[in-house]
Amino acid sequence: MQHIIGISIGIGLLTTFMYANKSIVNQVFLRERCSKLHCAWLLVFLTGSSLLLYYTFYSQSLYYSLIFLNPTVDFMNFWEVLWIVGITDFILKFLFMGFKCFILLVPSFMMSFKSKGYCYMLLEELCQYYRMFVPIPVWFRYLIGYRELDGLLGWSFGVLLGLLYLILKLLSFFGQLRNFRQVLRIFFTRPRYGVTASKRQCSEADDICAICQAEFQKPILLICQHIFCEECISLWFNREKICPLCRTHVKNQLDNLGYDLEIVSAHSF
Known part of the structure; x- marks a missing residue:
């Protein structure tokens, strides 16, 4: 009962996140048919929710956590640390969803x-990376100041916990560094799956994409000589590495990377 307000806010933030995330996924799937009005409403809704939360708890300066500073809370116990980290994590989700x-x-x-x-x-x-590093100052401050044990023993145990926490964070960072470098390489190189098909080649294929069953949009000719819309084949290759028609394996720079560019979801730690 002492934490009923915090629990209620947590439930409200979780509900807001689930609603906004599902709505964004639906709008992405609609492609060009997505509702601009609904997207604008989601942007305003997420921004308003974040500002209202920080305004309500202005005295605690919770927004300091976003820039790796400690909030102005005189004494932080375990539950207060969870509160600060949880609030910051939800706000970061809202920020990137915005x-x-x-x-x-x-x-x-x-x-x-x-x-x-x-x-x-x-x-x-x-x-993912920003959310990994943001709670470090808050947790480190709490662990270093661990006072469950008195005297030198309590101080030594706090330092040991703080160092162990930093080591685990570094291991987590280096564990995901390879994927992050691959994402950056893909983002800047924009890999292609074939060459642009000519009008004659499109005519020979009846000007119809076998995936969307509509007229070609930016047609791409694969190594197996089959033609598809660039967006259609890009989405297909997010799941399969073979031609949809002849099943020929198509090599590309996205092999061994399991990212789906169409699915927009916020993963939690």
């Missing part, structure tokens, strides 16, 4: 669906 909403609002003639997919992928990876 960036995704902003990308959704960009007209298709300024940024193609495939380019948006690369941006979603990069944002998701940046979000």
